[in-house]
Amino acid sequence: MSQDSVLISAPVATENAERGAAESALNWLERLIIPVGAILIGFAIFAVFLLIVTDAKPLAVFESIYRAGFGSWFSVQKTLIRAAPLLLTALCVAIPAQLGLIIIGAEGALVMGGLAAAVTGFQLNGAGPMFVIFAMALAGMSAGGFWIAISGALKHYRGVNETISSLLLTYIAIALLNHAVSGPLRDPESLNKPATPPIGDINMLGNLPGMNVHAGLLFGIIACMIAAFMIYRTVPGFAMRVIGGNVRAAQLAGLAVGQITLAACFCAGAAAGLAGMVEVAAVQGSASAAINAGYGYTGILIAFIARQNPIAVIPAALLLAGIGAASGLLQRSHGLPDATVLVIQGIIFLTILASETLYGRRRTST
Numbered sequence: 001m002s003q004d005s006v007l008i009s010a011p012v013a014t015e016n017a018e019r020g021a022a023e024s025a026l027n028w029l030e031r032l033i034i035p036v037g038a039i040l041i042g043f044a045i046f047a048v049f050l051l052i053v054t055d056a057k058p059l060a061v062f063e064s065i066y067r068a069g070f071g072s073w074f075s076v077q078k079t080l081i082r083a084a085p086l087l088l089t090a091l092c093v094a095i096p097a098q099l100g101l102i103i104i105g106a107e108g109a110l111v112m113g114g115l116a117a118a119v120t121g122f123q124l125n126g127a128g129p130m131f132v133i134f135a136m137a138l139a140g141m142s143a144g145g146f147w148i149a150i151s152g153a154l155k156h157y158r159g160v161n162e163t164i165s166s167l168l169l170t171y172i173a174i175a176l177l178n179h180a181v182s183g184p185l186r187d188p189e190s191l192n193k194p195a196t197p198p199i200g201d202i203n204m205l206g207n208l209p210g211m212n213v214h215a216g217l218l219f220g221i222i223a224c225m226i227a228a229f230m231i232y233r234t235v236p237g238f239a240m241r242v243i244g245g246n247v248r249a250a251q252l253a254g255l256a257v258g259q260i261t262l263a264a265c266f267c268a269g270a271a272a273g274l275a276g277m278v279e280v281a282a283v284q285g286s287a288s289a290a291i292n293a294g295y296g297y298t299g300i301l302i303a304f305i306a307r308q309n310p311i312a313v314i315p316a317a318l319l320l321a322g323i324g325a326a327s328g329l330l331q332r333s334h335g336l337p338d339a340t341v342l343v344i345q346g347i348i349f350l351t352i353l354a355s356e357t358l359y360g361r362r363r364t365s366t
Helices: 003-053 058-070 073-097 106-123 129-158 162-182 216-233 235-245 247-252 257-284 295-305 313-324 327-334 340-358
Strands: none
Touching: 003 058, 003 340, 058 073, 058 313, 058 327, 073 106, 073 129, 073 216, 073 257, 073 295, 073 313, 106 129, 106 162, 106 257, 106 295, 129 162, 129 257, 216 235, 216 257, 216 313, 235 247, 235 257, 247 257, 257 295, 295 313, 295 340, 313 340, 327 340
């Protein structure tokens, strides 16, 4: 290469680098502004809904939501407790989404994980607490992972739509839970509320230091960080995104699409199964119908708000947990049904879906 060519190419390379940095910054702003704007529009639509359907004042309702979710240290801790399982169920949607799969069966994986963890806990009651907690986590993750892997296998080997199969498997999981706690696994001492035998107070997850928040929150945050590293910083994660971009091209490149699909779905289900274990080992103390609390369905919305980014799942989960914590206060202070928070979530979900058409529409200078 001649000296003149080097002199000419150096400014071009610098210009391209600056343009790339500017483009990256714009992409980052786009990924931030669009979902935030969609959420604000959702709140605005909800305010109109309140004005038309109820006598409640929108500003007073929003103030109550803030107070219930974030207005005091007590409220924040309550929100963090609710966020713990939401972080994990959102990963159950976000991880398969890298492959282009829409899995909405996190509730079923959570239920199966919670049931498996409860059975393991009371069977091993009397062993060392750390061993029991580890065994419960392993059992919950294995059960949840297997449950979602069924949808992945049906999709890859039989062409069954994963969205439908994962939803139907959720209904099956709930039916199995109700049968187990009301029949063969029922604790004779659980009279009005059928449940499995308790795992024992000594085997319950403790709180984080200086907080009235159980350690399940830490599990969720660590799981999000591990998932982000796996997706964006490892070869299997890159392979997942290649498959999500074009399955045929991935097959021509020699990628083991079936194995990667099953592994990703298992990891996704394991996250939701761990959420079920957290509910049993940190909140309920046993498996009952109470672990079917809708965390898996809320996780779908969180994953879409985060655009399937495991790190963005964390603030999205905190927002939805704060909204969910306000149901009781809205009922007491404004006479609204506790299902009002579901209306808010549904409206936000619609605005988030509508905002997907806005990505990539901005024009860049050439």
